[in-house]
Amino acid sequence: xxxxxxxxxxxxxxxxxxxxxxxxxVALADDGTTHLHFFMHDTVTGSDPTAVQVIKxxxxxxxxxxxxxxxxxxxxxxxxxxxxxxxxxxxxxxQGYYMVSSTSAPAVLAVCANLLLTTGEFNxxxxxxxxxxxxxxxxRELAVVGGxxxxxxxxxxxxxxxxxxxxxxxxxxxxxxVKTSNSSSSTDCVGGCGVNAGVRRMGGxxxxxxxxxxxxxxxxxxVGSSCVW
Numbered sequence: 001x002x003x004x005x006x007x008x009x010x011x012x013x014x015x016x017x018x019x020x021x022x023x024x025x026v027a028l029a030d031d032g033t034t035h036l037h038f039f040m041h042d043t044v045t046g047s048d049p050t051a052v053q054v055i056k057x058x059x060x061x062x063x064x065x066x067x068x069x070x071x072x073x074x075x076x077x078x079x080x081x082x083x084x085x086x087x088x089x090x091x092x093x094x095q096g097y098y099m100v101s102s103t104s105a106p107a108v109l110a111v112c113a114n115l116l117l118t119t120g121e122f123n124x125x126x127x128x129x130x131x132x133x134x135x136x137x138x139x140r141e142l143a144v145v146g147g148x149x150x151x152x153x154x155x156x157x158x159x160x161x162x163x164x165x166x167x168x169x170x171x172x173x174x175x176x177x178v179k180t181s182n183s184s185s186s187t188d189c190v191g192g193c194g195v196n197a198g199v200r201r202m203g204g205x206x207x208x209x210x211x212x213x214x215x216x217x218x219x220x221x222x223v224g225s226s227c228v229w
Contacts, residue, residue, distance in 0.1 A: 009028075017133060029150070031179060032155055033156070033177070034177070034178045035175075035176070035178075036117075036127070036174070036176040036178065037083065037173075037174070037175050038078045038174055039082050039169055039171055039172065040076045040078055040094045040173075041077045041079065041084045041169075043170070044072075044167075044168040044169055045169055047194055048142060050076045050077065052071050052073075053073075053207060054097075055071035056069075056070060058158065059103060060104070062103070062104060062106075062107040063105055063106075065168055066100050066123050067100060068101075068102065070099060070100045071097055071099040071100075072097060072098055072099070072165070073096075073097045075094075076094040077090050077092075077093060077096075078090065078091055078092040078094055078115065078117075078151070079091065079092060080153060080167060082164065082171050082173075087172065090118070091117060091156050092117040092118045093102055093118060094113050094114075094115055095113060097112055098111045098112070101132075105136075107134075108134070108137035109132075109133040109135060110127070110132065110133075111130065111131055111133050113128075113173075114129075115127040115128075115129060115176065121150075122149070122151075124149050125148060125149030125150040125151050126148045126149065126151065127144055127151050127156075128146040129142050129144055129177055130142065131143045131160075133160060135162070139160070139161050140159075141157055142158045142160050143158075143159065144176065148182070150180075154178045155178075155179050155180040155189070156174045156176065156177045157176075158180050159175040159177075160172060160173075160174060161173040161175075165220075177187045205216065210213070
């Protein structure tokens with residue numbers, strides 16, 4: 001079988017550019033998103049509640065105990081597990097309010113809260129969450145509208161799920177996906193956002209540096225080969 005003719009400099013350059021485009025596409029797919037996972041304990045009953053009603057709405061009753069316009073202020077614990085018995089498990093607080101914003105069942109809450117992280121590498125940072133919480137749905141999606149500290153100018157979303165109910169008290173499971181413009185890496189804190197147990201993946205500035213290095217090496221190789229050809 002006859003040997004294939006050597007590639008021209010033009011065709012080799014086109015091949016190199018195609019490879020560069022492929023490398024860039026793979027690197028930029030990891031966009032520096034941080035995944036936070038924890039449980040919010042909304043306690044209305046007992047001697048030390050973390051959710052207190054401050055406004056009694058004059059609207060119609062939506063479900064027993066809740067009426068249109070009811071507004072509740074919260075300072076709920078965020079933990080790594082569904083249990084709140086151990087203070088060591090607390091990684092932050094959900095501070096803000098929710099109000100009943102539907103005039104009939106199913107009850108829909110308008111939620112506005114700051115997720116304050118109090119331990120680990122994100123200690124002192126906050127994630128601002130706002131959105132519609134249809135409590136009859138298995139999974140609700142709320143928006144990340146900002147943040148402070150490590151999450152300054154954050155965007156993203158929260159998957160909001162009811163883990164358990166005990167009368168008016170509830171434990172809510174939160175999966176928070178946060179992206180910031182200055183993210184240098186992706187972080188997955190499935191085991192708890194407050195502990196340094198995140199699994200980092202390349203993204204952001206790290207990916208850009210890697211791509212630049214690959215581009216330079218590839219261009220040098222192509223130019224050197226073209227001189228021979």
